[in-house]
Amino acid sequence: MHALLIRPFLPLLIVVLCAAMDAGVAGDRPAAVAGQFYPGSAEELRTNLQDLFAHAAQRTAAEPVLALIVPHAGYVYSGRVAASGFSQIPSDRQIDNIFVVGVSHHASYEGAAVYITGDFVTPLGKVAVNKDIGRTLLEHHDLFLEHDQAHAVEHAIEVQLPFLQFHLKRAFRIVPVLLGTADPGVCARVAEVLRPYLKPENLFVISTDLSHYPNYQDAVATDHKTIDAVLCRSTQKLLATVAENEKSGVRQLVTSMCGLGAVLVLQSMVGSDESARYTLVQYANSGDVPAGEQSRVVGYAAISVSSSGKESFHLRPEDRRQLLAIARTTLREYLQTGHLPSYDGRLPKSLKTPCGAFVTLKKRGELRGCIGNFSGTQELAQTVQSMAVSAATEDPRFSPVTADELPGLDIEISVLTPMRKISSPEEIELGKQGVYMRKGGHAGTFLPQVARETGWSLEEFLGHCAQDKAGIGWSGWKDAELFVYEADVFGEKEAGTVR
Secondary structure, eight states: OHHHHHGGGHHHHHHHHHHHHHHOOTTOBOOSSBTTTBOSSHHHHHHHHHHHHHTSOOOOOSSOEEEEEEOOSOHHHHHHHHHHHHTTSOTTOOOSEEEEEEEOSSOOOSSEEEOOSSOEEETTEEEOBOHHHHHHHHHHOTTEEOOHHHHHTOHHHHTTHHHHHHHOOSOOEEEEEEESOOOHHHHHHHHHHHGGGOSTTEEEEEEOOOOBSOOHHHHHHHHHHHHHHHHTTOHHHHHHHHHHHHHTTOTTOOOSOTTHHHHHHHHHHHTTOTTEEEEEEEEEEGGGSTTOOTTSOBEEEEEEEEEOSOOOOOOOHHHHHHHHHHHHHHHHHHHHHSOOOOOOSOOOHHHHSBOOEEEEEEETTEEEEEEEESSOOSBHHHHHHHHHHHHHHTOTTSOOOOTTTGGGEEEEEEEEOOOEEESOGGGOOBTTEEEEEEETTEEEEEOHHHHHHHOOOHHHHHHHIIIIIIOSOTTGGGGSEEEEEEEEEEEHHHHTOOO
8 A cells, every 4th residue: 555655656756866866865065155155056166266276376396295274265265375275286196085174163162073974065076085084083082073063064174175176186085174173282182193194195285264354464464474473383483473463453353364273283293394394385365356355355375385205203192102001011020020021023113113212200290210312223112111221220310210119100201303403502492392412522411391390491401401411511501512302202191001
């Protein structure tokens, strides 16, 4: 009977099902701003994009581009700048995954929303989402969450997709990441999770506009201050510049950078990687196009981040936990038996990389031993193992650690970047960089965290290092050779390591 009731409506049902299939499977994220921010028909959109790329800036970087900062306004206003950014990518480049990172204009939440419900749809067709990466982020990191409603009407990610569909000739998948905050601490933690994906086979697209609503002249001045801060590669500099812009009294300035959180994530990911280079590709604002007005504008910049090909070194959270476990296991066995344990030879590449490191032992917050090695001639895991034993038994300032003390000790590891000679103390970034000084047959060092823990000024930092560590007197640093380095510092408490 049910079949008899359905049969008269079967042709209509088939039509409805076919229409649903054409529109995309349930869960796909349909175009929300087509016909508003960019043309709604495929034919008109292709024509628009063809014109934008025809007038875009030519590719300038010979090195592979790891990331782009591009605007996300209506194509009539920011499209040419965006096309100039995407033009930095060879159209035939094979890209496995494109992480499109934006900041929500409509919702506020702590963390980053990853879309895995379906694929994205634009008038040019579907854009495949790498749901496997998305699920990994969601399952293993509390800061990443599902928030499909935040993605539903957001344009920051959507407007980038037609550029990618039109320009790239090979298949790719995206990982849509939508931040709900610009809190620097949250952005740094998001960056830490995403950093392992910052590699040549992937691309990061950072979506942001610049100043909102000052007049043309004020926008140009304000935007170039912000751009200069981005090119400086320092999150502190960018945050300070944005704060200065807000206090500058520029009329009608609502924000210096609406996607600030996304740019902070990029800068934190890139960090001090010497192989990375920021390049301003193009700047303009809405007052530069016939449709715009100069009394109230929005600024746009395309900035590329390229790599010389030198492999950068970064530790993942699981790498840090494994190093801490190696250090504690080593100390436990050595203090009980006098022998070094053998650790699992199937270590990740990062722990097999030759690298310098310091191991610091603390007892109820007080220093109990600290020894390190700058040379980096051993694998990192071996260096940590050796330095853990040395810190416990060879630090001349303390008696050797006993096995009974070990449960009450906290272990901290500082993994070092290669040292770089500087010509002036003014180059030292206090609290971020450690210093190594050498004069005659004397040498000494302070790790970066010493400045943070003591609150010393730069002169005090250098004076104490010269006097207390190198033995060349309080002012001995003034004619000593100075070197700087950075350290990835982590301990058992913040890593949540079980003893």
